[in-house]
Amino acid sequence: MDANYIDSYYYPRFLDSQFPSPSFPGLPGGFPGSPGGFPGSPGGFPGSPGGGQQAPTSPPPAFIPQQQTATPFAVDPGAISLCLFRNTYIWLRNGSSFWFFPIFVGRRSVSGFRWNGRFWTIFGIDTRQIVSFTCF
Template identity: 45%
Template sequence: MTNNPYYRNGDEFDSSSIPQGPPQGFSNDYFEPPPFGPPPGAGLPPIAPPPGFSPPIPAWQVGPGGIRNCLFSNTYVWLRNGRSFWFFPTFIGRQVIVGYRWRRRRGWTYHFLNPNEILSYQCF
């Protein structure tokens, strides 16, 4: 192993030539765990609570198609599992809808939705 720069005299390990810490010009911030809560750019939650009523389920808006029109609006969502709630979408993708869900005791909380779980919705 005479060509290995980390060994001298055949068997002795020399750690003095191994770089320590991040390269010059870089910080250790990259290796810290991400902060809790919504990621940057996710949009801010609404300031006020949603309307104080639960609307009847509309027969004409079935599935998640067209929910892009509800971006940054109070939206009542009905899921296929029977649950329903107020939602404030801030990002709508093909496989995920991101925003804030209204919870009576905690207010607006960051929430993800699978578009395939949506039975119906209504924007306000």
Template identity: 60%
Template sequence: MAFMPPTGPQGAQSPPSSPPPQAPPPRPLGASTLAVDPGAISRCMFRMTYVWPRSGPGFWFFPTFVGRTSVAGFRWNGFFWMFTGIDLQRIDAFTCV
């Protein structure tokens, strides 16, 4: 399934105008759950957010849409922001700054 940028009165959402911080934040303490709660990650909407996936390296993310089972927004690839979506079950931990 392809994720499309959410639209609204302002049109398509735009990525941040600057890169994320150079260093990742400290990983939150506590046990992982089976899936990230949509209500918990929704507080990070339109904020720089660091995501630790269940597999693979962590990355900076700028969420612009939170659904029941997924989150979409812009992921920093080291050079520029690119639009992407992530299943909430694939996220181990996150923190917004």
């Protein structure tokens, strides 16, 4: 798949609304959409091991965990950051649920890879849409 297609298709899903542009001076590699800032390229996501993070190489667990008590408020980014680089099951406000492998947590968003039943796809979401999660 062409890298330009990936940048133009997925880029808007990674931005927190408080950031006016994808330029982050001082961060090595920048951010998705900037040169060297896409997962798998030199630079990758800030804080990712080795500078760039690839999708997990194996499927998530074959079971669906029991949902924990749902919270009426937005998920705290500090809490979900404990699940970075781990298989995480997420339940959303719209009723969807899925396996997720987070690699970056912003102030109001989380991004990583979502399991679609056959393979991992790059994905990002606003933490206010997450009702609950559990990681393994």
